[in-house]
Amino acid sequence: MDDKVRRPGTPETFTLAPAVELDADAAAPLPIRAHFPGDEPPAGLRIDDLGPGDESQPQIRRALLGEPFDDPLAPGSLRCNACAHRCVLRPGRVGICGVRQNRGGWLYTLVYGQLVAARAEPVEKKPFYHFMPGSTAYSIATQGCNMHCAYCQNWHISQAHREGSVPESRFVEPASVVGEAVAAGARSIAYTYVEPTIFLEFALDTMVKATKAGLRNVFVTNGYETPEAVELLTPYLDAANIDLKAANDDFYRRICGARWEPVRDTIMDMHRRGIWVELTTLIIPGLNDDLTELRSTAEWIASALGPEVPWHLSRFHAAYKLGNVASTPAATLVAAAAAAREAGLKHVYVGNAPDVVVADTHCAGCGELLIARTDFGVAMWRLVDGRCPRCSHVLAGVGLDDSRGRH
Numbered sequence: 001m002d003d004k005v006r007r008p009g010t011p012e013t014f015t016l017a018p019a020v021e022l023d024a025d026a027a028a029p030l031p032i033r034a035h036f037p038g039d040e041p042p043a044g045l046r047i048d049d050l051g052p053g054d055e056s057q058p059q060i061r062r063a064l065l066g067e068p069f070d071d072p073l074a075p076g077s078l079r080c081n082a083c084a085h086r087c088v089l090r091p092g093r094v095g096i097c098g099v100r101q102n103r104g105g106w107l108y109t110l111v112y113g114q115l116v117a118a119r120a121e122p123v124e125k126k127p128f129y130h131f132m133p134g135s136t137a138y139s140i141a142t143q144g145c146n147m148h149c150a151y152c153q154n155w156h157i158s159q160a161h162r163e164g165s166v167p168e169s170r171f172v173e174p175a176s177v178v179g180e181a182v183a184a185g186a187r188s189i190a191y192t193y194v195e196p197t198i199f200l201e202f203a204l205d206t207m208v209k210a211t212k213a214g215l216r217n218v219f220v221t222n223g224y225e226t227p228e229a230v231e232l233l234t235p236y237l238d239a240a241n242i243d244l245k246a247a248n249d250d251f252y253r254r255i256c257g258a259r260w261e262p263v264r265d266t267i268m269d270m271h272r273r274g275i276w277v278e279l280t281t282l283i284i285p286g287l288n289d290d291l292t293e294l295r296s297t298a299e300w301i302a303s304a305l306g307p308e309v310p311w312h313l314s315r316f317h318a319a320y321k322l323g324n325v326a327s328t329p330a331a332t333l334v335a336a337a338a339a340a341r342e343a344g345l346k347h348v349y350v351g352n353a354p355d356v357v358v359a360d361t362h363c364a365g366c367g368e369l370l371i372a373r374t375d376f377g378v379a380m381w382r383l384v385d386g387r388c389p390r391c392s393h394v395l396a397g398v399g400l401d402d403s404r405g406r407h
């Protein structure tokens with residue numbers, strides 16, 4: 001690893017992305033097929049019977065991270081190990097995310113390259129405030145998601161399979177996504193809007209090509225990846241904004257249909273691997289706005305990841321199944337940010353709330369203003385080679401000693 005790369009929280013925080021050891025000749029992981037007695041699926045369960053994965057439907061392809069699951073009542077069952085649900089899929093069944101299916105004993109993705117969203121936007125919108133500030137990210141998504149948060153802002157694409165809707169989409173090859181990103185002036189590709197792990201194969205293929213083209217790759221993720229998925233992503237993943245919805249299992253189970261521990265483990269795993277991590281918490285009145293709990297969460301972040309990991313506190317607006325819940329009051333956001341700072345965090349931001357402007361970056365060493373922001377853009381830049389001009393403290397992040405991102 002490049003010796004200029006440092007982990008946040010250590011005296012010398014890193015200012016460059018982790019070095020990518022790209023081995024273009026490395027053998028790609030192979031999909032694994034479930035066992036059938038006699039080695040062939042029974043009649044009625046052949047791939048062709050379940051729908052083609054042929055040229056007419058290029059989005060249906062063999063998927064990674066499946067393994068045979070021994071179910072005496074359902075030969076040919078699989079387990080998908082892409083996310084912490086680890087769904088067991090009998091032949092023909094689709095996982096919780098709605099986009100991964102057991103077809104004839106093979107795990108398939110149903111959404112390879114089938115984009116429902118693709119647009120260039122400021123990287124601050126993801127949000128990333130310490131990752132190439134002022135640069136453009138090309139954001140892409142397929143439909144589907146492995147959580148079903150009751151307040152999802154993107155439910156029309158993430159929950160399409162539950163709501164019976166068919167979002168508008170187009171098929172794009174990975175090379176074309178990279179070409180579109182370059183043409184848009186982007187410096188990174190963001191896999192976002194829904195949980196990107198559910199379209200892992202397409203993300204990986206795109207990430208390899210993006211890295212070769214000199215672009216960075218960032219995930220906006222709910223952190224529900226398995227360690228195996230993180231291992232596959234690590235060589236190409238430069239940064240992740242991870243949703244820390246609430247640091248308790250009850251919230252995850254009741255509101256999102258998931259569990260907290262795997263998210264916690266992914267946050268620490270990505271950080272440990274040198275992937276740049278920023279965290280985001282949407283504060284919802286009555287559900288996760290308890291100040292004592294938010295303070296404890298901040299203390300956990302500071303001790304587990306270090307005090308210089310950015311934490312974005314975001315305002316909730318009524319959405320999806322929480323249409324009758326009021327928006328987060330400004331006072332709650334201000335108090336939460338103050339509590340987080342008191343708990344030791346150096347970079348706390350408030351987003352989605354124009355009346356509570358807490359978007360500027362200050363030096364973790366002396367408090368000097370380093371980056372001022374307006375409307376998701378960089379309004380003022382005072383870093384000198386990634387350091388505070390007053391005390392020379394290195395600002396934690398990626399691409400902070402590089403002015404090319406600021407346009």
Ligand code: SF4
Nearest residue numbers: 080083086087095097
């Ligand atoms: S990615 Fe989908 S199919 Fe795989 S374990 Fe997660 S929810 Fe289940």
